Amino acid sequence: MSGRARPAREHAPAAATGLLLGLLALGPGLAPGFVLSYDMVFAPDPAFTRMTFGLTGTLPRHVPSDAFVTALATVLPAALVQKLVLLAIFVLACTAAASLVPSRRLLPRLAAGACYAWNPFVAERLLLGHWALLLGYAALPWVVAAAARRDSRRLILALLPAAVGGFAAMTVSALAVLAVTAASGPERGRALLRAAGPLLVLSLPWLVTGVLRPAGMPGDTAAVGAFAARADTPFGALGSLLLLGGAWNRETVPAGYGAPLTAAVWLLVVLGALAAYTRWCRTEWAGGLALAAAAGFGCAAAGAVAAGPLRAAIGLWPGFAVLRDGQQYAAPLAVVVAVGLGLAVDRLLAPRPDAAGAALGIFAVLAPVVLLPGLAWGAGGRLRAVDYPGDWVRARAAVAADPVRGDILVLPWATHRSYPWNGGRRSLDAAPRYFDRRVVISDAVAVGGTVIPAEDPRARRLDPLIRSDGPLAVPLAREGVRYVFIDARDQAFDRLRQRLDGxxxxxxxxxxxxYRLNGTFSVEEGGVPGWLVVITWFAVIAAIVWSFRRSIVTLITLTPR
Amino acid sequence: MRIAVAALTGILLAVLLSVGVVQLSAASQEDPVIKPLYNYGTR
Structure with missing residues (x-):
């Protein structure tokens, strides 16, 4: 099936549907303030720091997404940037999936778009705060179409949202690109090499800082069990993955999802969509996308059904740790399900539309929302905007007014918080993004009884001192700490104050x-040289400028039918 | 026939929506889980 021009106005209904779905999903999260949910932390007036570019020795999971947000926040309020990014996920997802359906009818394409923008994958990853991954997920249908056309410029444009998202988004997109390229047309070896170019260049910001970080790549195998897919429906972990859910965290399952009746109907919808895809999808990318979905499903299931081999693989080479939180690789399967649903609706509708056909089509568009009502209204109020408290504002002003160099250490010594001012909802500690200095926190992650050790070399060095019972002020100052910021009170709070005597x-x-410490020593952190990072960013920007010779409008309008 | 299918689909969606809303309200009335303060989450 060849590509041909599709007027941009044809995409307006899908974009509007995506916007409506986004408004419905985010609900109270769109009020003034910031939404803090698990890994999603935005802060007012973010500044470019060494951490923004992955130069502090920590793993660059936030590269380049933090830089993207910081750049946008130079011209817009950061809270507005967050809302626009979250809404963009729904608009992009609905538009991209709708554009991939080989149908001239509107309702089948809208059904596919709604299914792709509103499903358990989106809900669970949104609650987990994985907005950067979801950016890549949203554009995945365009990536599939671009990979099938074997056009490097178009591929770079389609990969831009994933490139902004960084590590996880690019890894998932790479799976789809390589599978579709390998399965589409002749000269596979050469085509794969050409497809690898854009993937590699757009990954440089996190790839260079990640691979060359002095502490090397961590490969803790305890995380395999912690982050493996789990059952959130009556159909087990594999069945839950097939239904596009199954993320590791029980707390991020939308309310009401997984009940037997609605889960059974959702299973029928998914199986019907898969059957329709197999029967009727005959596009140039159909086989490659199916291959990507199958491979992705295998990656997603690895932690649940083959934990031992996965641990062994990570022991052999830490790079296999990308498969620990495997559920994210179900993204290509979501594309298949969405396109399959669109094709099924297309066949259900009569050649000449009538009221009954229109009703069926509208029902198909509404079905994802009906089957997953728990995502509505900020997932039942779990995505709620809040303001940073006055204590935080005063602390930032005090730090900003200090000309003396030195880092900020955050206590209690843990990565995650359940701030009372955030309704007790979990999030990453917000301090590293709130202050414009180097902030040292313990980045050890606790899931149930499992603790994944800290990856930041600085946190590992300070760990014995902080876990001891001795005084902290002088030893911390010698380690380059200028401030201690205590952002949660627990039973150890009084003892902590005693230890900061002086x-x-x-x-x-x-x-x-x-607290401010006096006599802070200057401590230089090892890390990737700044000049190397400048070169990688130059390469990325040059590639993007080169790709813009084909306009974004062309990317959107030229889609296979 | 198509009208009958459309009507049946509409009824099914309405039933599912009712079930979903009931489940949502039931889930919101469950006792809150006491979560470890500094954990990333719970499996």
């Missing part, structure tokens, strides 16, 4: 306490 208390409120 430090100057600048802010002391119910939500945060800030």
């Amino acid at each position: 430090a100057e208390k600048l802010v002391d409120g119910p939500t945060a306490t800030l």
Whole structure:
């Protein structure tokens, strides 16, 4: 099936549907303020720091997504940037999936778009705060179409959202690109090499800082069990993955999802969509996308059904750790399900539309929302915008006014928080993005009884000191710490204050306490050389400029029918 | 025939929506889970 021009106005209904779905899903999250949910932390007036570019020795999971947000926040309020990014995920997902359906009818394409933008994958990853991954997920249908056309410029444009997302988004997209390229047309070896170019160049910002970080690549095998797919429906872990759910975290399952009746109907919808895809999808990318979906499903299931081999593989080469949180690789399967649903609706509708056909089509568009109502209204209020408390604002002002160099250490010594001012909802500690200095936190991750050790070399070095019971002020100052920021109160709070005896208390409120240490030593952190990072960013920007010789409008409008 | 299918589909979706809303309200009334303060989540 060949590509031909599709007027941009044909995409307006899908974009509008995506926008409506986004408004419905985000609900109270669109109010003034910031949504903090698990890995999603936005802060007011973010600044470009060494951390933004992955130069502090930590794993660059936030590269380049943090740089993208910081750049946008130079011209727009950061809270607005967050809302626009989250809405863009729904608009892009609905538009891209709708454009991939080989049908001239509107309702089948809208059904595919709605299914792709509103399903358990989106819900669970959104609650987990994986907006960067979802950016790549949203554009995946365009990536599939571009890979099938074997056009490097078009592929770079289609990969832009994934490139912004960084590591996870690019890994999932790479799976789809390589599978579709390998299965589409002759000269596979050469085509694969040409497809690998854009993937490699757009991955440079996180690839270079990740691979060359002095501490090397961590490969903790304990995380395999912690992040393996789990059952969130009555159909087991594999059945849940097939239904596009199954993310590792029980807490991010939307309310009401997985009940027997609705799960059974959703299973029928998915099986029907897969059957329709197999029967009727005859596009140039159909086989490659099916291959990507099958491979992705295998990656997603690995932690659940082959934990031992996966641990052995990670022991052999830490790079296999990308398969630990495998559920994200179900993204190509979501494309298949969405396109299959669109094709099924297309066949259900009569050649000449009538009221009954239109009703069926509209029902198909509404079905994903009906079957997953728990995503609506900010997933039942779990995505809610809040403001940073006054204690935080005062702490930032105090730090900003200090000309003396030195880092900020955050206590309690843990990565995640359940801030009372955020309704007790879990999130990453917000301090690293809130302050414009190097912020040292423990990045050890606790899931149930499993603790995945810290990856930041600085945190690992300070760990014994902080876990001891001795005084902290002088030893921390010798380690380059200028401030200690306590942003959660627990039973150890009073003892912590005693251990900071000698430090100057600048802010002391119910939500945060800030101490300043005197006599801070200057500590240089090892890391990837700055000039190398400049070169990688130059290469990425040059590739994007080169790709813009084909306009974005062309990317959207030229889609296979 | 198509009208009958459309009507049946509409009824089915309405039933599912009702079930979903009931499940949602039931889930919101469950006792809150006491979560470890500094954990990433629970399997």
